[in-house]
Amino acid sequence: MSEEPTPHTPPSAAADAARRPTLLLVDGSSYLYRAFFAGGESMSTTLPDGTVYKTGAIRIMINMMQKLLKDFPSVYGACVFDAKGPTFRDAIYPEYKAQRSPMPDDLRSQIAPIHEVVRLMGWPVLDVPGVEADDVIGTLAVIAAQQGIEVVISSGDKDLAQLVNEHIAIIDTMSGKVRDLAGVEAEFGVPARLMVDYQMLVGDTVDNVPGVHKVGPKTAVKLLQEYGSVDALMAQADQVKGAVGENLRKALDWLPTGRQLLTIKTDCDLNGWVPDLPALDAIRLGEPQTAPLKTFYETYGFKGLAQSLGSSSPRPAAELGSSLPRPSGERAGVRGSPPSSPTHDLFSEPATEPDSPPTGESNSTTYETILTWEAFHTWLARLQAAELVAVDTETTSLDDMRAEIVGISFSVVPGQAAYIPLRHAGPDAPEQLPFDEVLAQLKPWLENPAHHKLGQHIKYDRHVFANHGIEVQGYTHDTMLQSYVLEVHKPHGLASLAQRHLGRSGIAYEDLCGKGAHQIPFAQVDVPKAAEYSCEDSDQTLDVHRVLWPQLQADAKLRFIYELEIASSEALYRIERNGVLIDAPTLAKQSHDIGSRIHALEQEAYEIAGQPFNLSSPKQLGEIFFDKLGLPVIKKTATGARSTDEEVLEKLAEDYPLPAKILEHRGLSKLKGTYTDKLAQLAHPRTGRVHTHYAQAVAVTGRLSSNDPNLQNIPIRTPEGRKVREAFVAPAGS
Structure with a gap:
């Protein structure tokens, strides 16, 4: 069973999108920080002049921008960064953002190339002096919404929630969170129109903006529900009892200043940067500049990206928009794509390794559901011929000694995987291959140590197969243990690894099965959904391995520790299996x-x-x-x-x-x-x-x-x- 998955819904249909032109605004400053701290701090390349240059944030930023536009095809768009120098907020409050740590030098050096490559990809890039990126985003979003244009803002910054209305929504591609009108109220407990009031009360520790002392989110929500707004609360401050009332009265002189600092400007003068406003032609998304892009990719060592430009057709002209994410029933298209849509790996090209033949980047995903013997034997032949296969089981339980197999997935090359449903019993479940016969035919391959296998937390899957009389041999790699050796202080679940190292999100187990008392067994999940979920796990496991394994190969000490962990996993499996x-x-x-x-x-x-x-x-x-x-x-x-x-x-x-x-x-x-x-x-x-x-x-x-x-x-x-x-x-x- 997979770990920590995240929600997925494919982008809106093109026919629907064409009726509603969309403005896609990217919080570039948020993106570049996330790119850097999502694993980008460790990547580097040697430039033609011999200089060793950090490139991780650049590479991950490229992936994030490609994926976003694939999920939200749009007519208009802009990537907005904070400009250098003070803003009007610094003049109002000199301590504004005073507690923030300085930007790491390895990230600072990548900002100019990031701006360059985003422009080459066809995106207008904006960094307006004197105001923050949020203010530029707010101004453009309001202008577009007033014209009936749907606006999608991509950012993890909660401050932008104050902009949300019936035409403006925010997506967080890292978490899969959608902040539309319903999403904001569900998350914060107040409607979007009261988000500034809410922030005034709780303050903003990130930006060093004080609120009312000891008023946290729950108290803020309670006060706003009772009084309706901060203005009404201030007018009746004498009626608020206890420590909250005392602290509120002490903050009365500060709160107007807090409002100025926290309110996103929606009337910035952008005509020097976006001519002819309110028309949005200046920020219409363009075609990628193929030749300069290829030169850029080659310069920074992104060989797979450079090769893809020579073999793939350019992105269709952005004449289609995208409807806003729906508040219920559908989720934002924040993961990769459904099985036949384009996708890209995060890193430019995996290093060659003995048990994983080098290939270029995967630019499509093909996930297959095996329901016939013909398809089964075709895939069995692929498994027998492959040098390394990622294996994942879907089961009835997290208790590895009691878990029984519901289905099995395999991936042999990035972007390609297959799922064998074996015990799905939902109302629409198709006829499946006989359970015992499938396992009997897989058993020789699974038990052959010459056939190298890979998994995420292989000890669990070994127990699951052993519950059915199969002692799997040939497990040579475990992505969970690779991560543990390389980044012991970070999470090691598959969803975290895929997000951190590939920039990919996945389907959440809870989205398939529900939560709590309403959770259904995996066997009752519709087979097409189960297949995509399980194939995605195998596919991501293989992709994560192709990123982490070269790093272990490059360091003899870390590789030795990893080999000890693999050997320990074998010993622990035997100890657990034997029991006490x-x-x-x-x-x-x-x-x-x-x-x-x-x-x-x-x-x-x-x-x-x-x-x-x-x-x-x-x-x-x-x-x-x-x-x-x-x-x-x-x-x-x-x-x-x-x-x-x-x-x-x-x-x-x-x-x-x-x-x-x-x-x-x-x-x-x-x-x-x-x-x-x-x-x-x-x-x-x-x-x-x-x-x-x-x-x-x-x-x-x-x-x-x-x-x-x-x-x-x-x-x-x-x-x-x-x-x-x-x-x-x-x-x-x-």
């Missing part, structure tokens, strides 16, 4: 003995306190400790209550008997509830053993993490804790 035998009668006796001691401690505590009470209630403990027994208050909670946490109990236990009894009671209750009562119940019905899971890619220190159950946290400092280990036994005769 539990002596259930011993555990039952320990539970009884601990239960008796817990009961005795309760009676002893009642006697010391002079009354019965709930030993687990912080409120009752506080009353007994501090009001009745007069124990000293060691510290207070954030709400001002007298704390009885473990640190306080340990301190008080040095001098007083009751806190010592409480500590012992808590420790034994946890031991009983977590281990002596539960371990035997966690034994797998098929094996009679407890199978913990060892997570490799969690702790930045490199240590393993045991969970479900956590066998690392069994106490060893107390006799009762040490006794629990007596229940872990070997089979008779061994």
